[in-house]
Structures are given as structure tokens and as C-alpha cells.
Amino acid sequence: EADIYQTPRYLVIGTGKKITLECSQTMGHDKMYWYQQDPGMELHLIHYSYGVNSTEKGDLSSESTVSRIRTEHFPLTLESARPSHTSQYLCASSSGLVGDGYTFGSGTRLTVV
Amino acid sequence: DAKTTQPPSMDCAEGRAANLPCNHSTISGNEYVYWYRQIHSQGPQYIIHGLKNNETNEMASLIITEDRKSSTLILPHATLRDTAVYYCIVRVEDAGNMLTFGGGTRLMVKP
Numbered sequence: 001e002a003d004i005y006q007t008p009r010y011l012v013i014g015t016g017k018k019i020t021l022e023c024s025q026t027m028g029h030d031k032m033y034w035y036q037q038d039p040g041m042e043l044h045l046i047h048y049s050y051g052v053n054s055t056e057k058g059d060l061s062s063e064s065t066v067s068r069i070r071t072e073h074f075p076l077t078l079e080s081a082r083p084s085h086t087s088q089y090l091c092a093s094s095s096g097l098v099g100d101g102y103t104f105g106s107g108t109r110l111t112v113v
Numbered sequence: 114d115a116k117t118t119q120p121p122s123m124d125c126a127e128g129r130a131a132n133l134p135c136n137h138s139t140i141s142g143n144e145y146v147y148w149y150r151q152i153h154s155q156g157p158q159y160i161i162h163g164l165k166n167n168e169t170n171e172m173a174s175l176i177i178t179e180d181r182k183s184s185t186l187i188l189p190h191a192t193l194r195d196t197a198v199y200y201c202i203v204r205v206e207d208a209g210n211m212l213t214f215g216g217g218t219r220l221m222v223k224p
Contacts (some may be wrong), residue, residue, distance in 0.1 A: 033211070033212075035214075037154070040215055042215065042216055042217075043157070045211060045212075045213070048211060055131075057208070058211075059213070062192060078115040082174050088154060090156050090157075091156075092156070092157075092212075101147060101149070102149075102157070102158035102159065102212055103157050103159070104157050104158070105154025105158050106155055107154065107155065109154075
């Protein structure tokens with residue numbers, strides 16, 4: 001079944017650690033996105049990609065980085081985690097076709113202590 | 114993309130229709146109206162979208178006014194599992210295909 005997967009679902013990590021949040025989709029979508037959402041707050045776009053080797057920053061400034069080496073894979077990395085990075089990170093993909101919606105993963109809830 | 118206005122919260126009795134309004138008075142002719150919902154911090158889920166005509170699928174109906182300045186999402190028989198934040202989004206398809214989320218409407222379905 002075509003879907004989008006995020007791992008880990010929950011992560012508690014110490015300050016200064018490097019972390020990578022994984023996002024993979026099996027739908028062959030060219031476009032992928034990362035959103036950040038604090039509890040009870042709005043979703044904000046932090047990164048997006050239109051295809052392999054394409055990455056752009058979103059509306060909300062983020063210290064994270066992303067890569068897109070394969071169509072199905074769009075990982076997000078924090079080189080040195082800080083408590084201010086504590087949030088939920090949601091990955092999404094879309095075909096880019098007119099009228100098509102986004103498919104979201106279940107998210108990674110990150111806590112930096 | 115056009116800005117949308119939604120009430121911050123609404124209640125609905127279980128089994129009754131939930132009618133969620135959205136105002137998008139500055140919508141342009143090539144902007145679609147999309148609805149998503151987010152259940153308790155899960156990833157948002159696509160519900161329905163439309164351009165001019167009313168639309169219906171297995172989840173909901175979308176009613177768009179003739180002037181396209183507002184729309185209503187209708188959940189015909191709300192259940193407790195429909196409790197969620199509902200987002201109304203309008204966007205131009207050629208604007209990089211990015212979704213911008215606002216505050217949405219927090220729908221509480223009560224027994």
C-alpha cells in the first residue's frame with residue numbers, strides 16, 4: 001500500500017547530539033515537505049523539495065538541514081540538538097498534479113533535554 | 114495564496130451534521146479550496162477540495178458559494194472520531210504547490 005513513513009515516532013535526546021529524522025514515501029511523489037508544529041500551534045513549513053537534488057528553505061527559519069538523494073527519501077538532520085528544537089516534525093509528499101492533496105506522515109515528536 | 118478566516122472552535126452533537134464555515138473573500142479565479150483535518154497531533158489528513166462546484170466524497174461535502182468568497186465543509190453525521198482541527202486552505206496550483214496552514218477550527222463532537 002502506498003504510504004509515507006516517519007521514524008522514529010518519538011525521540012528524547014540530549015543537548016548537543018546530532019539527530020536525523022527519517023521520512024520515506026512509496027508513492028513516487030516528486031515533491032516532499034517538512035513542517036514543524038509546536039503543541040497547540042500552527043504548522044509551519046521549514047523545508048521542501050521538488051525532486052532529487054532539489055531542496056529549499058520554507059517560511060519558518062530552521063537550523064535543520066535536509067537532503068534529497070533519492071526520490072523516496074527526504075531526511076531531516078539537526079547537527080547539534082538544543083531544547084529550542086523540541087517540537088513535532090511532520091513530513092509530507094505530493095504528486096504536484098493540479099488538485100492533488102498532500103499525504104502526511106504520522107510525525108516525529110522530538111524532545112531535547 | 115488567499116487568506117482564509119475560520120472560527121477558532123465549534124461544538125457538534127454526535128450524529129448531527131457538522132457545518133464548518135470558511136471565509137476566503139480575496140480568493141482568485143485559479144485558486145482551489147482545500148480542507149484538511151488533524152486529529153490530536155497526528156499528520157493532517159486530506160478531506161476534500163474544489164474549485165467552483167460543490168463536491169462530495171465518502172468523508173464530507175464541500176459547498177462553495179457562487180461568488181467563491183466562502184465555503185462550508187459538511188460532515189453529515191459527525192462521530193466522536195471526527196473531533197479534530199479542521200483547516201481550510203486556498204492556493205494557486207502553480208505557486209510551488211505548497212500548503213500554508215492557518216489556525217483552523219477545533220471541532221469538538223460531543224456525545
